[in-house]
Amino acid sequence: MFSNAKNIIDIVKYRWVYMIVSLMLIIPSICAMGYLTMKTGSPLLVGIDFTGGTIIQYSVDKKLNNDDIAKIRADLTKAGIENPVIQVLSASSSADGEAKTNEFISVKTAFDGDKDSTKTSTVSTTIKNLYPEAELVQVSSVGPTLGKELMKNSCIAVLLAILGICAYLSLRFHVEYALIAIFTLVHDVLFVLGVFAFLGIFCNVHVDSLFITAVLTVLGFSVHDTIVVFDRVRENLKFAAKATTFNEVVDASVNQTLARSINTSITTLITLLALYFLGGVTTKDFVLAMILGIAVGTYSSIFFASVLLVFYNNIKDAKKMKSVNP
Amino acid sequence: MKNKILLFWAIMILVVGCIIVIMTKPTKLGLDLVGGSRLVLEAQTTNTIPKITSDHMDSLKFAIENRINAIGVAETVVQKQGDKRLIIEIPDVSDPEKAKEFLGETAELEFKRPVQNFDGTEGWESTGLTGKDLRKSLVSTNSQNGEWVVSLEFNDVGTKKFAKLTQELVGQPMAIFFNGELQSAPVIQEPIIGGHAQISGGQGGFEYEQAKNMVDLLNAGALPVPAKIIEENTVGPTLGADSIANSKVAGLVGLSFVMVFMIAYYRIPGIIADIALVIYSLIVFSVFKIIPVTLTLAGIAGFILSIGMAVDANILIFERTKEELRMGRTLFTAINLGFDRAFTSIFDSNMSTIITCTILYMLGTNVVKGFALTLAIGTIVSMFSAITVTKNFMHLLFGTGQLKHPGWFGLKAEEINSAYETDETKRENAKFGILD
Numbered sequence: 188m189f190s191n192a193k194n195i196i197d198i199v200k201y202r203w204v205y206m207i208v209s210l211m212l213i214i215p216s217i218c219a220m221g222y223l224t225m226k227t228g229s230p231l232l233v234g235i236d237f238t239g240g241t242i243i244q245y246s247v248d249k250k251l252n253n254d255d256i257a258k259i260r261a262d263l264t265k266a267g268i269e270n271p272v273i274q275v276l277s278a279s280s281s282a283d284g285e286a287k288t289n290e291f292i293s294v295k296t297a298f299d300g301d302k303d304s305t306k307t308s309t310v311s312t313t314i315k316n317l318y319p320e321a322e323l324v325q326v327s328s329v330g331p332t333l334g335k336e337l338m339k340n341s342c343i344a345v346l347l348a349i350l351g352i353c354a355y356l357s358l359r360f361h362v363e364y365a366l367i368a369i370f371t372l373v374h375d376v377l378f379v380l381g382v383f384a385f386l387g388i389f390c391n392v393h394v395d396s397l398f399i400t401a402v403l404t405v406l407g408f409s410v411h412d413t414i415v416v417f418d419r420v421r422e423n424l425k426f427a428a429k430a431t432t433f434n435e436v437v438d439a440s441v442n443q444t445l446a447r448s449i450n451t452s453i454t455t456l457i458t459l460l461a462l463y464f465l466g467g468v469t470t471k472d473f474v475l476a477m478i479l480g481i482a483v484g485t486y487s488s489i490f491f492a493s494v495l496l497v498f499y500n501n502i503k504d505a506k507k508m509k510s511v512n513p
Numbered sequence: 514m515k516n517k518i519l520l521f522w523a524i525m526i527l528v529v530g531c532i533i534v535i536m537t538k539p540t541k542l543g544l545d546l547v548g549g550s551r552l553v554l555e556a557q558t559t560n561t562i563p564k565i566t567s568d569h570m571d572s573l574k575f576a577i578e579n580r581i582n583a584i585g586v587a588e589t590v591v592q593k594q595g596d597k598r599l600i601i602e603i604p605d606v607s608d609p610e611k612a613k614e615f616l617g618e619t620a621e622l623e624f625k626r627p628v629q630n631f632d633g634t635e636g637w638e639s640t641g642l643t644g645k646d647l648r649k650s651l652v653s654t655n656s657q658n659g660e661w662v663v664s665l666e667f668n669d670v671g672t673k674k675f676a677k678l679t680q681e682l683v684g685q686p687m688a689i690f691f692n693g694e695l696q697s698a699p700v701i702q703e704p705i706i707g708g709h710a711q712i713s714g715g716q717g718g719f720e721y722e723q724a725k726n727m728v729d730l731l732n733a734g735a736l737p738v739p740a741k742i743i744e745e746n747t748v749g750p751t752l753g754a755d756s757i758a759n760s761k762v763a764g765l766v767g768l769s770f771v772m773v774f775m776i777a778y779y780r781i782p783g784i785i786a787d788i789a790l791v792i793y794s795l796i797v798f799s800v801f802k803i804i805p806v807t808l809t810l811a812g813i814a815g816f817i818l819s820i821g822m823a824v825d826a827n828i829l830i831f832e833r834t835k836e837e838l839r840m841g842r843t844l845f846t847a848i849n850l851g852f853d854r855a856f857t858s859i860f861d862s863n864m865s866t867i868i869t870c871t872i873l874y875m876l877g878t879n880v881v882k883g884f885a886l887t888l889a890i891g892t893i894v895s896m897f898s899a900i901t902v903t904k905n906f907m908h909l910l911f912g913t914g915q916l917k918h919p920g921w922f923g924l925k926a927e928e929i930n931s932a933y934e935t936d937e938t939k940r941e942n943a944k945f946g947i948l949d
Contacts, residue, residue: 326747328746330741341877359861359864407865411863414862454771457774460767462763467810
């Protein structure tokens with residue numbers, strides 16, 4: 188059936204290689220998350236959305252250096268703000284037609300929800316004293332109990348989404364296909380989480396509730412990609428001649444869907460890269476998570492899901508052989 | 514072929530309809546795009562109110578709405594969330610701090626009498642006369658020293674209570690507490706029976722702002738239960754405008770690159786896909802406006818992602834069609850087979866996206882909800898546009914017969930008839946094939 192097909196990728200032949208590549212993607216990720224868990228108690232550095240706290244952002248027109256930041260910190264501490272965390276973000280804005288570089292000062296303090304607390308106004312006065320032209324761009328404040336609740340709800344949402352997908356795939360395919368799709372999805376999500384754990388360790392990147400959205404998108408995309416390959420396997424198995432082996436079917440299916448897999452990720456990555464480089468500064472991490480997820484999702488649908496399928500089938504065959512010739 | 518032409522005109526009418534909707538209906542933009550404050554208030558239980566009921570929440574909502582009207586902000590939305598939370602969205606608020614203070618205040622006015630505590634110290638005791646017994650209050654000035662004062666006018670019950678209380682307290686001080694803070698404690702000279710009273714701000718009097726705030730709060734009514742702000746999100750108008758401008762640029766640049774890629778790789782079908790993509794965007798946008806969906810940054814991200822899914826459907830179909838063409842099928846059959854065989858993939862993968870969106874919409878926070886909604890709408894419309902619009906255009910443009918110019922599909926002449934040889938598949942089987 189597949190005699191005159193020239194396969195671009197040999198999945199079955201190099202299955203161990205692909206397995207090792209996947210492990211090399213996942214194991215460092217798990218290590219980074221383990222390291223952060225030991226250090227901070229959670230596998231990623233989590234932002235105020237989950238821990239509670241207040242972030243106030245101002246835009247200023249001039250470039251800020253480390254001395255400026257130290258000055259801001261000193262003044263804020265003097266004004267009675269405990270342990271302010273100050274970050275400077277640079278962003279290009281194009282709101283008024285011409286591109287200009289804006290600096291954002293972001294001040295993070297404890298939660299400011301009590302009615303008699305005047306943290307936000309204290310911070311504002313202090314910043315305005317230093318930079319009269321500073322403009323308040325964003326305040327977000329989350330109570331500590333709400334943060335915990337959000338974390339819990341997000342975890343429940345992710346688990347339910349996985350269960351829902353699993354149930355649907357079991358209906359439409361076999362249970363083992365559903366399980367492999369879930370493994371693939373976990374592979375992809377672990378990789379994205381791992382990169383953000385590394386970013387947390389080295390660049391102090393914190394994840395927020397938008398990040399959860401990104402992870403859920405990655406999850407959806409991962410399954411999307413895996414399904415396209417599995418759908419082809421399902422179809423090819425149905426119409427394959429009796430003589431073709433399962434491994435041949437998998438190889439052929441992956442190669443038949445290869446152009447689609449790559450083209451789809453190229454088009455999606457184009458839009459995401461445009462968002463990353465031209466979009467707002469607030470969504471940068473969110474878009475980065477999706478870029479990583481879609482890249483790894485494409486890889487895993489080609490090299491991980493199919494390899495697992497082959498492994499699973501080999502084990503099943505071996506068992507069958509055993510039961511036939513004990 | 515007649516059906517195809519009819520369908521083409523139906524699509525054209527739909528497109529015109531969408532353009533009319535887009536031109537006439539306004540887009541609802543979220544606070545993160547236009548700027549504004551979003552507050553989440555949580556009702557707090559107290560000793561007297563151990564459980565928050567939906568009645569409490571209704572009257573809390575009413576009181577908060579009253580207060581917002583008092584500040585005079587247009588288009589404010591107050592929504593109940595869950596059992597004990599209110600979401601308040603205030604666009605274009607000039608001073609978020611003030612709004613925040615104003616909303617969180619319980620506005621409890623209480624009149625208290627002096628009492629001897631058990632340990633011998635002096636204290637104050639509630640008299641049962643509170644802000645609930647007021648008819649109205651207003652800011653006025655003290656006729657003697659010109660200081661700002663708050664004038665109170667009691668309702669009938671309040672007038673009686675107040676008269677009785679002042680009778681009992683002649684020669685003694687009576688304290689006025691506002692939100693647990695002692696405002697003043699004048700000594701009662703004679704019984705007051707007219708139902709009018711004044712609160713002076715103690716020594717030095719009130720600032721005008723202070724008195725005005727108090728009056729606004731008293732007139733709006735006390736909160737039935739204490740409420741606390743547990744989440745605040747304020748976006749300045751410049752950041753919002755920036756985000757819109759940036760997203761527009763990013764969206765357009767991304768979209769045009771995708772279009773160029775599709776034409777470069779798929780040639781004439783690529784052009785059809787691009788047209789279908791434009792129609793897809795028009796339909797999605799008019800659906801957003803009809804529902805209406807409030808567009809947030811996350812919502813825009815969801816929409817951009819759904820563009821990816823829409824392109825994917827086209828890619829799947831074209832790849833399959835090219836395969837069928839390589840096998841030497843006629844154009845009409847190849848296009849039909851391409852669509853039918855790609856459909857299972859498109860359907861299953863989109864279903865899993867929709868399942869995820871449904872769960873996110875039910876459980877997610879507002880940010881996540883906006884994302885899930887736009888992605889789900891986009892995904893559903895993308896199935897329609899790929900299957901109806903792209904297919905119809907392909908049939909109309911290519912017609913029937915053999916493929917004479919393989920270059921139209923980005924194929925080479927020698928590729929034809931060189932592909933995998935597969936058995937003929939029954940279309941019905943391929944469409945919803947379940948692995949056996």
